[in-house]
Amino acid sequence: MSINVLLVEDDIDLASTVVDYLEIEGISCDHAANGVQGLSLIEANHYQVILLDLNLPRLDGLSVCQKVRASSDDTPILMLTARDSLKDKVAGFDAGTDDYLVKPFEIEELLVRIISLSKRRSGQASTLNVGDLILQLKACTATYAGEPVKLTPITFKLLEKLMREASKPVTRELLMQAIWGEDQPDSNSLKVHIHHLRKQLDKVNASLSIDTKAGFGFVLRKKTS
Template identity: 40%
Template sequence: MHILVIEDEAQLYSSIAEGLRLDGYEVDTCMDGNEGLDLCLTEPFDLILLDLNLPGMDGLSILQQLRAENSSTPVIILSARTQIQDKVEGLDLGANDYLTKPFHFEELEARIRSLTRRKFIQENICLTCGRISFDTKTRLAQIDHMPLSLTRKESSLLEYFLLHPDRVISPEELIEHIWDGSVNSFSNSIRVHISSLRKKLRAALGYDPIQNKIGEGYLLNADCCND
């Protein structure tokens, strides 16, 4: 999952970004409203965390312009403004949630999980495909209820495949949603991590449920998962 944090308090955005990366998310950050709007309109983020008091352009203006172009990307406003009219205005302009500063990081994590589950129409925090399961809260992968040791990047890849079974996913899409802005489409990183994930799944399952569609991308075969 690829998250954008638009926040001008350096200590706060650094701690948010660090915590989310430890949770397995890919995070991009910016501290300027104009740059934040450009990123919102040009990059396919899975979720945006948006401060209201920003240099260059305020958060509500960003939200209004974003919603004119993009009605689906979840947005959580993070703001020190506590007045009910501020919350109402933010929600009316299209924010999905409003979190007042200061807040506990655990609450932010829970709200992110709630929104991302809602986006992918998930009724449970545990994603499954046959013998494979992945708990999106604990980040624990299992095969036949036995833990499968994965790196943070391998966990993110498995989660994305489980969210989109039986659909060919291009390397570009994986980079957009699982890597941050420092990785480009020519990087060998994606092949290395997918290869490692497939080896671990093959060793645990006895077969490889991820197929390589040459020239197209990768597919998690749900029928194979149920074998």
């Protein structure tokens, strides 16, 4: 799997070293030299991982991180900074970063962390949205075009997984793991909850469907006209 990374770093020498090394390792890396430019690239492109310096001109790293999370973007963020106090690390995690690497760092360690983060989505996003469907993760509520969508705890977890992978088929195994962990019921239970979720989306006239992929799983996507 190809990995596409954004590095937001104002130290040009460090940025050049990181970009060159990652490209040698087969990882595509865009670069922004300030927070405003970084935010613009994030809004315009899809990245597997964002590498974010804390001390940035025009817009600091904490503010960039907060804006990314406020937009429901769940791209994993690795914060790079010379600040190594517990207070600074807590501030970074509160802003929505997923990992923290203190400068100076070994570039091999950076590579390992990028690969690890690229395999998942961030758990730091407070909301998810697919079109007019909005999922508030902390409040455990869902709305479509402002109208509440009634969900049980299980259908909430089911919808969250489908929204995180919107337009991509998700296997039955992954859905059941996301909902029940290792203590899983029989596969018919998943079908029941899929049916319930479809009914709730139909009640609010959502322009979204949960389609069955025969022999594989399910996919949440926009209805075709």
